[in-house]
């Protein structure tokens with residue numbers, strides 16, 4: 316399998332397999348080795364071979380990066396850039412992303428296992444996010460506030476300061492862009508810590524920010540494990556904000572650690588997202604979208620429609636067709652033509668998915684598609700898992716309530732609209748959900764009743780730079796994208812000027 320593999324570009328921050336050294340940390344405008352000299356092997360999830368070697372940083376590297384970001388924020392040339400200057404830099408980054416689109420799509424595919432086509436979609440989405448915040452950067456300089464005579468009152472927006480950005484392995488480029496673009500627009504400096512499993516396109520984006528003219532110290536990147544290289548970002552007093560995308564358990568830790576220094580926090584966490592299908596829909600279309608909702612990127616999507624809630628009248632026909640099409644999905648290496656589901660990201664992650672499926676079976680849910688690894692001889696070295704459909708599911712089951720983050724969908728039944736809404740809201744999460752019906756009023760009613768950050772009616776999955784993204788409940792705190800996504804990175808300051816101060820004699 317190795318022979319057909321596409322290759323990563325030859326760049327200073329990615330060392331060849333077997334290398335004993337690497338310079339993959341980006342601190343104060345320089346590519347550096349980790350202070351302890353350690354390196355990490357990054358594996359190709361399609362066959363477990365070594366894709367590249369990168370530096371494995373630790374606390375001392377993160378502290379050096381924080382110090383660089385602090386200096387750049389407190390005194391460097393970045394402070395004197397105008398919002399318009401920063402907008403132009405964001406536009407340049409967008410142009411560079413498009414210039415290198417094909418290369419980045421392959422890098423993301425090799426590193427995460429997703430298909431090259433999905434990698435390309437990510438680059439386009441990310442480009443649009445940079446262009447959106449480029450346009451927004453100089454559009455809101457503040458406002459005058461109504462004040463009594465003799466007083467001038469205005470609200471202005473200032474950057475928050477040094478921002479820690481911690482990202483997951485499923486959408487490394489995209490999740491970083493959702494933080495980086497508004498943070499740059501608002502004038503912050505940053506230390507980025509991508510997932511230790513998938514650092515490749517993060518390093519590439521950091522390289523492009525330098526090419527686009529961002530001064531040294533503004534964008535810094537450390538690589539390494541969460542506890543070693545990531546934790547200092549939520550603990551260090553010189554970090555003003557920590558923005559995290561990842562799992563609930565890590566999010567809780569970060570929130571607790573950040574409380575000590577009362578940092579601003581933004582958390583984008585997991586989901587167990589309902590996709591409700593009423594009986595008046597076109598079955599072919601609804602099944603088609605249900606497959607994409609559940610199995611896109613092999614289900615490793617925070618907003619995956621992993622919890623189908625299907626009306627009794629169409630339940631049997633729907634699930635039979637869903638299982639038939641799930642069985643037919645082409646699994647393989649993300650760089651191969653026609654593949655629709657790539658491998659899971661790691662052996663550890665596949666083991667978690669397998670454990671969740673075994674638990675579902677124990678609980679009494681019935682597998683009608685998948686439920687195991689593929690048999691194909693050429694897929695045995697990678698972390699593949701077959702798209703899996705569970706029926707006879709009940710809201711009390713773990714397999715229905717707990718995020719699996721793999722190619723696994725459960726299907727429950729409902730009879731009335733009220734039941735559908737009740738099931739759709741019966742989750743600790745609240746990230747996203749879908750509703751399918753040809754009755755416009757019903758679609759709007761159900762969308763209004765669902766306690767989720769995004770609801771799609773007769774669709775599933777799209778997000779726009781201008782529409783806020785984030786979760787209700789345990790799916791997170793704060794919002795990315797849209798105007799709120801910029802506000803996360805700004806402090807509002809009220810400046811009050813007394814135009815003719817005279818003694819007040821309050822104290823005589």
Ligand SMILES: NC(=O)c1ccc[n+]([C@@H]2O[C@H](COP(=O)([O-])OP(=O)(O)OC[C@H]3O[C@@H](n4cnc5c(N)ncnc54)[C@H](O)[C@@H]3O)[C@@H](O)[C@H]2O)c1
Nearest residue numbers: 482483484509510541542545546561562565583584585617
């Ligand atoms: N809401 C969203 O928009 C969104 C988007 C993508 C992924 N996610 C969620 O991300 C999860 C999967 O990602 P994951 O497995 O990489 O998550 P994870 O929580 O294991 O890791 C995320 C990041 O946190 C770091 N980390 C781990 N421990 C840390 C600590 N103590 N301090 C600081 N950083 C630490 C990791 O190194 C990694 O960079 C899923 O739950 C998914 O739903 C959410």
Ligand SMILES: C[N+](C)(C)CC=O
Nearest residue numbers: 485486615616617618
């Ligand atoms: C936010 N999103 C949907 C792009 C990726 C979630 O894993």
